[in-house]
Amino acid sequence: MITRKALVVAAHPDDVDYLASGTVARWAAEGVETTYCVVTDGDAGWSAGGVSRAHVAAVRRAEQTAAAKVVGVEDVRFLGYPDGELELSGPLRRDLARVVRQVRPQRMVMPSPEINWERMPDSHPDHRVTGEAALRVAYPEARNPLAHRELLDNEGLEAFAVPQLWIFGGPRPNHHVDVTDVFELKLAALREHASQTAHLADLEEQLRRWLGDNARRAGLRPGRLAESFQVASTA
Template sequence: MSEQDDRAESERDGRPTGDDGVRRVLAVFAHPDDIDFGAAGTVAAWTDAGIEVAYVLVTRGDAGGFDDTPRAEMPKIREAEQKAAAAAVGVHEVHFLDGYPDGAVYVTHQLRRDITRQIRRFRPDRVLTNSPVRSWSMLGGPSHPDHQAVGQATTYAVYPDARNPFAHPELLAEEGLAAWTVPEVWYSGVPEPDHFVDITDTFDRKIAALRSHASQLPDPDAIVGGLRERFGAQAERAGMSPGRIAEAFRIAK
C-alpha cells in the first residue's frame, strides 16, 4: 500500500491523520471546558499514542456558571477545573492568558502576539483550536463569539505571524522566541467538518474531563446523555459502525 493509500485508509477508519510525524500538539481555546466538549476524546487518543499536548486558554471563563458563586471566585475555580480536566486526558501543561475577559475577546494585534508567543515557545507540529466560523443552524455552543475570535486569532498567529521572523520582533529580541512554522491546524466545532476521529475507546475519559467542570454543569447526567447521542450521530455521519462515537474537525494545511 502506498503512503497516499495508507493516509486515505487512516482517514476512513477514524485514526488521527498523520500522527507518525506529530510529536507535539498545542490546543488554543477561548474558555475552560471548550476543549473537553469538542475534542477531549481525540486529545486522550493523542496522549495515549505518546504525543505531548499542551493547552492555552485565552480566558478563565469568568462569565460562566449557573448559580450564585461570587464572580470574583469564578476564574480561580475554572482554572482548577480545567487543570483537573486536562489531567484526565493525559495533559499536564495548561496556560492561561491574562487580560482577556470572558465574553469580550476580539481579534487584536495583542491577542495574535500572545498566541504567537505560545506557538514559538511550545513549537508544535499541530495546533488545535476553536472554529473561526459560526454555525447558522444553532445559536449556542460552538457559535459563541469568543470562539470565533480565538479561532481567527490563532489562525493568524499560525500564519503569518509565528513563522515570520519579522512579525512581533520583540518576541525574539526580548524573549529569544524564534520563528516557528506549524504544518497544520485542526478546527473543533466547525459547521462542515471533513475529518472524524473514533473516540469510542476514550469517551469515558472525555466524560471524566467534562465532569471536572462542575461549576458549569447543573445537570451533568443530562449533558453526558446528550453528548453520547450527538457524537454517536457524528460517527454515523462518518460511516462508522453502529455504536461508535466520533469527534469532528476540519483540517487546514
C-alpha cells in the same frame, strides 16, 4: 508527518473537553505531548450570584487543570483575557504567537472562526475571535520573524511554522476521530468542570447523541462515537 507535540487553543475552560478531549486522549496514548492554551478564565460563566469574577476564574482554572490531567495533559496555560469581551487585537495575537513559538507544535487545534448555523453554541463570539486570532498566528504570524518582533528581540523566541491545523466547531468538518474507546475519559474530564456540568443530569446521554451523530456522518458503524474537525495544511 510525525507529530510529537500538539497545541490546543480554546476560548474558555471546558471548550476543549466538549469538542476535542477524546481526540487528545487518543494522542496522549500515542505519545503526543499536548499543551492547552485557554484564552479566558471563563470568569463570566457562572449561573449563581454572590461571587466575584476573580473567584469564578480561580474555580474554572482549577477545573480545567484537573480535566486536562484526566486525558493526559499536564501543560495548561491561561492567558487571562476577560470572558465575553474578546476582540481580535494585536496583544491577543502576540500572546498566542508566544505560546506557539514556545511549544513549537506540529499540530495546532483551534475553534472555528466561522459561524456554524446548525449549532450556534459552538459559534460563541469568543470562540470565533479565538479561532480567527489562532488562525492568523498559525499562518502567517508565528512563522514570520518580523511579526511580533518583540518576541524575538526581547524573549529570544524564534519563528516557527505550524504544519497542520485542526479546527473544531465549524460548519465543514472533513476529518473524524473515533473516540469510542476513550469516551469514559472524555466524560470524566467534563465532570471535572463541576461548575458547568454538575447540574446536567443528561450529560452522558447528550454527549453520546452528539458524538453518535458525528460518527454516523463519518460513516462509522452503529454504536461508534466520533469527534469532528476540519483539518488543513499550511504548506
